[in-house]
Every structure is written in structure tokens, then in C-alpha cells.
Amino acid sequence: MSAHGAPIPMTSRKCTGLSGVVEVPGDKSISHRSLIFGAMAVGKTEISGLLEGQDVLDTAKAMETFGASVTNHGDGNWTVHGVGVGGFSEPDGVIDCGNSGTGVRLIMGAMATHDMTATFTGDASLNKRPMARVTDPIALFGAEAYGRKGGRLPMTIVGAKHPVPVRYTVPMPSAQVKSAVMLAGLNAPGETVIIEKEATRDHTERMLVGFGAEVNVETSAEGRVITLQGYPELKPQTISVPRDPSSAAFPVCAALITEGSDILVPNIGLNPTRAGLYTTLREMGADLVFENERLEGGEPVADLRAKFSPNMKGIEVPPDRAASMIDEYPILSVVASFAEGDTIMRGVKELRVKESDRIDAMAKGLRTNGMDIDEGEDWWIIHGKGMGNVPGGGLAETFLDHRIAMSFLILGMGSEKPVRIDDGGPIVTSFPNFEPLMTTLGAKLTRDNH
Numbered sequence: 398m399s400a401h402g403a404p405i406p407m408t409s410r411k412c413t414g415l416s417g418v419v420e421v422p423g424d425k426s427i428s429h430r431s432l433i434f435g436a437m438a439v440g441k442t443e444i445s446g447l448l449e450g451q452d453v454l455d456t457a458k459a460m461e462t463f464g465a466s467v468t469n470h471g472d473g474n475w476t477v478h479g480v481g482v483g484g485f486s487e488p489d490g491v492i493d494c495g496n497s498g499t500g501v502r503l504i505m506g507a508m509a510t511h512d513m514t515a516t517f518t519g520d521a522s523l524n525k526r527p528m529a530r531v532t533d534p535i536a537l538f539g540a541e542a543y544g545r546k547g548g549r550l551p552m553t554i555v556g557a558k559h560p561v562p563v564r565y566t567v568p569m570p571s572a573q574v575k576s577a578v579m580l581a582g583l584n585a586p587g588e589t590v591i592i593e594k595e596a597t598r599d600h601t602e603r604m605l606v607g608f609g610a611e612v613n614v615e616t617s618a619e620g621r622v623i624t625l626q627g628y629p630e631l632k633p634q635t636i637s638v639p640r641d642p643s644s645a646a647f648p649v650c651a652a653l654i655t656e657g658s659d660i661l662v663p664n665i666g667l668n669p670t671r672a673g674l675y676t677t678l679r680e681m682g683a684d685l686v687f688e689n690e691r692l693e694g695g696e697p698v699a700d701l702r703a704k705f706s707p708n709m710k711g712i713e714v715p716p717d718r719a720a721s722m723i724d725e726y727p728i729l730s731v732v733a734s735f736a737e738g739d740t741i742m743r744g745v746k747e748l749r750v751k752e753s754d755r756i757d758a759m760a761k762g763l764r765t766n767g768m769d770i771d772e773g774e775d776w777w778i779i780h781g782k783g784m785g786n787v788p789g790g791g792l793a794e795t796f797l798d799h800r801i802a803m804s805f806l807i808l809g810m811g812s813e814k815p816v817r818i819d820d821g822g823p824i825v826t827s828f829p830n831f832e833p834l835m836t837t838l839g840a841k842l843t844r845d846n847h
Contacts, residue, residue, distance in 0.1 A: 408815050409808070410841040412655055416660060417839075418663065419648045420663075421665070422828055423639070425643065425827055426499065426598060426641075429456050431604075435633065436460040441476055447475050452496055453500075463504075464486035465480055482631055501523065505517065509577075510539075510582075511584060516551060526750060530573075535578070539558065563578065563582065570593070570594075572597035579605065584628070586628065589624075593620050596621050598720070610629040612624070639665065642667065642675070648834070658703070662703070673721030674725035677718065684703065685701065710738055734763060737783045738781055739780055741776070743775065744776070751798070752796075759804065761794065766793065786813075789814040795818050799827045799828065
């Protein structure tokens with residue numbers, strides 16, 4: 398059963414000559430943060446290009462529940478009238494964050510240093526995901542968490558009545574955990590210090606500075622040290638959300654594996670903490686060109702051109718690149734299937750606690766479609782068959798995971814036989830226009846039994 402209604406089984410067939418300008422959705426990470434930071438600012442924040450996937454819409458609803466005024470003006474244009482740091486009001490009902498790990502973890506952090514109680518839940522997938530990684534550090538501020546066995550949703554957070562500043566070393570590379578601690582630190586006195594042993598996406602640091610917070614980042618022997626001053630007055634902003642590089646990965650990778658393809662993705666975000674996939678694809682021999690590189694709102698963006706790349710080779714992806722492309726390993730494993738030789742991915746255990754166990758989900762689905770995969774707890778190897786040699790013909794289970802669903806639909810565009818998925822419903826959470834967009838480019842996607 399899909400988290401969003403009855404399952405939508407789909408089939409993807411081999412295609413050629415994908416072409417056109419690809420208007421992918423706004424960046425998901427920046428969209429979530431725009432709404433939350435806007436709600437914590439004093440005054441009106443104006444947002445254009447907001448991703449209107451279900452995950453972000455759930456965050457918008459949550460911000461209203463905490464007292465902010467959130468208005469959708471259409472075409473990705475939104476305004477948020479914020480209540481200021483420390484200004485959240487206690488919600489009347491349960492906060493439903495749907496499928497969004499980012500949404501629930503950031504919101505938990507934001508409310509953890511308010512003297513209030515809030516209960517969080519999500520869909521079947523989110524309610525299986527571990528929340529202790531956030532509830533442990535917010536407990537240091539004085540918050541308490543009461544959830545299901547294993548630290549899972551539904552969960553009630555009792556915010557700290559008298560929050561204290563925290564010094565916290567993030568135990569795993571996770572931008573969500575880092576950001577949750579930073580958001581909690583906004584409404585705590587003094588300096589909150591977060592130490593990352595491995596750098597993760599830095600949208601929170603960049604955007605909070607833009608909103609007027611005092612954030613200092615330096616590198617030490619301990620790692621990347623982020624110091625945040627508590628009780629800032631966040632100032633409302635005008636935000637233009639760049640295109641999401643994680644969503645762009647799907648049409649880009651489709652172009653690389655389908656003969657005669659040439660597509661352009663304008664205004665794609667290329668924050669170095671997010672662009673690891675594109676570095677990796679170029680190392681494999683992908684024909685990718687960045688045009689019109691520029692800065693917008695403190696974030697690097699460019700127009701990305703991708704063309705059919707028949708001679709890609711398998712590589713070993715450096716483990717220290719994992720944090721900058723953690724969401725892109727499923728689609729990378731698809732491209733690796735069409736490359737010559739082995740693609741080795743290490744240091745990726747974080748994939749096992751995403752919307753699904755993504756290593757297991759991709760390994761199972763790729764094997765069903767004729768590929769050879771080796772896997773361990775924090776590594777996997779795709780034994781690439783080369784362009785034109787991927788069999789396909791299987792049914793892939795998506796495990797209510799939007800990225801798994803889209804990855805296997807892309808696989809079918811280059812494989813010899815069609816690839817089927819059991820449920821395309823979850824795709825709406827991050828890429829609501831995926832199906833019509835890919836069809837317009839020339840993909841052959843059909844909904845089964847409809």
C-alpha cells in the first residue's frame with residue numbers, strides 16, 4: 398500500500414533521443430529551511446521557486462501549526478510571516494510530517510528549546526526511521542522525548558523550559574542532525590557548538606547567516622567546528638530557491654544512458670556539499686558541461702548540459718565523498734550498471750536508514766533486472782555490463798521510497814527489456830512533475846492497470 402493511497406504500478410521502456418530543457422523542482426533542502434527559518438524570523442519572508450512536493454507542503458503546514466502565517470501564492474511563490482526566535486506557540490494537534498525525515502528532524506530541533514509539548518508522526522516509512530539521532534542531542538538542551546520502541550515515531554517532545562547551550566559532536570555524517578542542533582541552539586543562551594568529523598551539506602549555516610544569525614565555522618583537529626550565538630533576531634529574507642541537484646540527477650542520468658540524448662537543466666544548485674554525484678559521473682566519463690556558473694543567494698548555481706555517454710567506466714567512489722551525494726547513490730548504481738567494469742561505493746551505511754534500506758532495495762531490484770551486485774554493511778559494488786548490455790525485464794519493489802522508484806524507472810529507459818516498479822506513488826513527495834517531465838523529454842513511462 399502506498400503511503401499516498403493505492404499503489405501506482407508503473408513500467409519504463411527503452412527510449413532514445415531524450416531532449417529539451419528540464420525544469421526540475423526547487424531544491425528540497427533549501428525549501429524546507431526557507432519555511433522553517435522564515436517562521437523563526439520577525440516579519441515577511443518571500444520565497445520563489447519553492448518545491449511543492451508533499452514533504453515540503455507538510456513542513457509548511459507544521460509551521461502554521463506552530464503559529465506562523467504561511468501563504469501559497471501559486472507557481473512556487475510563497476510568503477511566511479514569522480513569529481521570531483522563541484515565538485512558536487504550542488500546537489493543538491499532532492504534527493504529521495508525512496514521508497520527510499528532513500522535515501521532522503529539523504522541526505523537532507526548532508521546537509526543542511521552547512517551553513511546550515508537541516507530538517510528531519509520519520507515514521509508514523517515516524515511522525520506521527530512527528529519531529534517537531536527534532532526540533539524544535536535543536536532550537542535552539533539556540528537552541525530553543517519548544516515542545515508540547527504538548526511538549521511533551509517533552513521538553512526543555517536551556521542550557526545555559530553561560534551555561542550556563550545548564557542545565555536541567555529531568556521531569555520524571548527517572546534515573539533518575547538525576541542523577536540528579543548530580535550530581535548537583537559536584533559542585538557547587550563549588554559544589552552541591557543533592563539531593562535524595565529516596563535512597555535510599551546509600545550507601543551514603549559509604542560510605542562517607543570510608537571516609542574520611551569528612554563525613562561525615572553522616576547521617580544527619576535531620573536525621569542522623560550527624559556533625552559533627543564541628537568541629538572534631532573524632530578519633526576513635527574499636529567497637530564490639535553486640533547482641534541486643538530487644531531483645536533477647534523474648533526468649541527467651537518463652540522458653547519459655539513452656542513445657542520442659541531449660538535455661539542459663537550468664539554474665541547478667551546485668553547492669559543493671551537494672554536488673558529489675556530478676564529480677563522480679565526470680570521473681566515469683559522463684558528458685556533463687556546466688554553463689553560466691554564478692552565485693545566487695549565497696549558493697553556487699549553473700546550467701547543466703548532459704549528453705549520451707556510451708563509454709563510461711566503473712570507478713571507486715572516495716568514501717569521503719559520501720556525505721555530498723548520499724541521496725544519489727541509488728541513481729548512481731543505475732548509471733554504474735551501464736558502465737564498463739566495477740563501481741565500488743564505500744562508507745555508505747547511512748543509506749541503510751533512509752526512507753528505505755537503500756542498499757538492500759537497489760541490490761534486490763538490480764539483481765531482479767539481471768545485474769550482479771556485491772554488498773556489505775557500509776559498501777556495495779555494481780559489476781557494470783556496459784552500454785546496451787543491461788537485461789532489465791524485472792519487477793522492482795520500491796519500499797515506499799521515492800528515489801528507489803525513480804531510479805528503477807530510469808533503469809528501464811536504457812535496459813533491453815522493460816522495467817516495472819510496484820508503486821510510483823511516493824515520487825510525489827519530492828518530484829511531483831517527474832512523470833510528465835520525463836515523458837515530455839521522450840521517456841516511455843506507463844501506469845499499469847489504469
